[in-house]
Amino acid sequence: MEDQFTIRFERTGGFTGIGIDKTIDSLQLKKQETKMLKEMISNSHFFSLPARESMKPHPDRFSYKITIETRGRKHVVEFSQASVPPRLKDLVRYLIEKTRMKK
Amino acid sequence: MTAPHQSVMCVIPPYMIENILKHGTQIQKKRALKALTMSAQFRGRRQALMNISFPLPRILQPLKHRLIYHAGFKESIRGRLVRKEGEGPSGDPAIDEAYDGAGHTWDLYYDVFGRNSVDNKGMHLVSLVHYGKGYDNAFWDGEKMVYGDGDEDLPEEERIFRRFTIAVDIIGHELTHGVTQYEARLEYHGQSGALNESFSDIFGSLVKQRVLNHTATEADWLIGQGIFTSNVNGKAIRSMKSPGTAYDDPLLGKDPQPGHMADYIKTTSDNGGVHLNSGIPSRAFYICADEIGGYAWEKAGQIWYRALCGRLSAGTDFQEAADIIFRIAGEEYGNGSKEQDAVKKGWEEVGISIRSDKKKSI
Numbered sequence A: 001m002e003d004q005f006t007i008r009f010e011r012t013g014g015f016t017g018i019g020i021d022k023t024i025d026s027l028q029l030k031k032q033e034t035k036m037l038k039e040m041i042s043n044s045h046f047f048s049l050p051a052r053e054s055m056k057p058h059p060d061r062f063s064y065k066i067t068i069e070t071r072g073r074k075h076v077v078e079f080s081q082a083s084v085p086p087r088l089k090d091l092v093r094y095l096i097e098k099t100r101m102k103k
Numbered sequence B: 001m002t003a004p005h006q007s008v009m010c011v012i013p014p015y016m017i018e019n020i021l022k023h024g025t026q027i028q029k030k031r032a033l034k035a036l037t038m039s040a041q042f043r044g045r046r047q048a049l050m051n052i053s054f055p056l057p058r059i060l061q062p063l064k065h066r067l068i069y070h071a072g073f074k075e076s077i078r079g080r081l082v083r084k085e086g087e088g089p090s091g092d093p094a095i096d097e098a099y100d101g102a103g104h105t106w107d108l109y110y111d112v113f114g115r116n117s118v119d120n121k122g123m124h125l126v127s128l129v130h131y132g133k134g135y136d137n138a139f140w141d142g143e144k145m146v147y148g149d150g151d152e153d154l155p156e157e158e159r160i161f162r163r164f165t166i167a168v169d170i171i172g173h174e175l176t177h178g179v180t181q182y183e184a185r186l187e188y189h190g191q192s193g194a195l196n197e198s199f200s201d202i203f204g205s206l207v208k209q210r211v212l213n214h215t216a217t218e219a220d221w222l223i224g225q226g227i228f229t230s231n232v233n234g235k236a237i238r239s240m241k242s243p244g245t246a247y248d249d250p251l252l253g254k255d256p257q258p259g260h261m262a263d264y265i266k267t268t269s270d271n272g273g274v275h276l277n278s279g280i281p282s283r284a285f286y287i288c289a290d291e292i293g294g295y296a297w298e299k300a301g302q303i304w305y306r307a308l309c310g311r312l313s314a315g316t317d318f319q320e321a322a323d324i325i326f327r328i329a330g331e332e333y334g335n336g337s338k339e340q341d342a343v344k345k346g347w348e349e350v351g352i353s354i355r356s357d358k359k360k361s362i
């Protein structure tokens, strides 16, 4: 895993239909946070995950899409809140908290 | 009791049902009651049942059964039972709103449409509250309703959402996903998905209108009123009367719902924009109900309920739904009736012309 990367996190659906679409750039993070994220991404084997986990739609559940780009590599993974790939649980928890809408 | 027996329209004459219920075998009694319930559903008159001048066997009378669980602020589908049917208020608004809202929804379905719970077989109404931390959502998981607390964990000035039990129409919306699951089974993507969403908003709003005793004209037709904190410039999540006007906020943007086919949103997000394009059929319902006048659940609600239960199918799109609903209005109130004209007007004003090909029957 490279030191420089971007993570785009998109949330759609849910009862409100109000989405989230945010990009996290490693250059804008503190060293410690970058290190932690790199570990999470490596541990999840993100780049070898299937692009689409079972997307059987569930009423009002959130759908998530994660795009990670690093030098020469790009991978996209999509899944429903009802079927978060177990290996992605930590990363998803981090991204939800990090991108949470606040006033 | 003085009400006439003729108000029950069924194949078996009421006096015969009375006799069966008094003297028949268990199976005969069950069948007789089913015939009675079905005819009551057909006309949407629970009154029909109430007017029968003999005691129905208590065991066969539908009863609501609510169970409220506390998820302990975890995103876990299990929880601790905190209130069950017949118990008094707990003092926790999320628990008590989930309990009362499920009750109001059960009442609408039973009193108006003769439906015995989500599956029409007396299914228990299970709710799970305090789901997750900072969880800005409510959903139907196939068996129960699940509600988050919104941003109640944040400092007040940062909050956007309040708890998701706060609006009774949200509860009606989620339970209606259950009804749809047992009836039309509308696939949750594209136009059938937007119809699925629209039925949930329609019956959710009818629950609220009935609680408030509002006519179609008096009703606000808002979905999720009160869910936004005062930090947000918005009155609700959606407006069935005027899609696209529920909120307009610097952080959240403007309510993106279309109210006309000309503005239909083509997207792959949100299962093809099911929460967006639902504005179109929802507005058709509003226009129809407002045109008919009176309480929206009495006629427009009845027509749409009949469409949901028995006529629409998994892949139905807007055009097919409009045509079927138009035909149902004709069957119920007569071709060319005021009610059928109102249905036609509703769909036409959102850009869908009825294809009234009489040979094509569904």
Ligand SMILES: [Zn+2]
Residues within 6 Å of the ligand: A015, A059, A060, B173, B177, B197, B200
């Ligand atoms: Zn929904």
